[in-house]
Amino acid sequence: MLVISNAITIADWEIELNAIRSAGNGGQNVNKVATAIHLRFDIEKSSLPRVHKDKLLKLSDSRVTSEGVIVIKSQEFRTQLKNKKAALERLQELIRSAMVVQKARRPSKPTKASQIRRVDSKTKRGVTKSLRKKVDF
Template sequence: MLKISNTVSLAGWEIELNAIRAMGSGGQNVNKVSSAIHLRFDIQRSSLPAIYKERLLALRDSRISGDGVIIIKAQSFRTQEKNKEDALQRLAELIRSVMVVPKKRRATKPTRASQTRRMDSKKKKGQTKTLRGKVNY
């Protein structure tokens, strides 16, 4: 059981975990041991609330396939247990991130004082640059 929030949690049957061989260097251990985890989570078949499902399906993420299945591959650690925890943590993080509503941006104008300060600094910079020029006698 994976806890997403106080009210939302996922049952074990909703998450499909498969052990696969990790890629990359590691010698003979990589060829023998299946330490990487391949996690699959079907959004439409899950028991998530409708708002979660809508937002997850609308999300433009490479981990979400066209069929609405979240696929996460965890192979950062050497042990299967740590990779399993990592994959579940990443799934929970992805689902939580969908429910965070970004703050609306309000258009603002610079104050008159800040505009005059800016123009004064530009004039001052220009004067110092002209003073660096060639001196005519």
């Protein structure tokens, strides 16, 4: 069971874990031992609340497929157990990041004093530049 928050947990049957062979360096161990983990999590079939499902589906993350399945591949460690733990942690972080409620942005206006300072500095700069011109007699 994967604990996301106090109220939200994901059952083991909802997460599909497959052991696959790792790519890259490692010698003979890579060729004969399936240490990498391929995690698949179907958002629509999960027991997550509808609000969180919608947020996860709207994510513009390469790990979320067009069918609504989160795919995570973990092969950073040499043991299957560590890769499994890392993949589950990455899934947990992805779901937690989607659960965060963004603070509503209120548009701000510059103060009257800052507007006056800005215009004054522009006119002073203009005067300085006009003094650099050739003098016309």
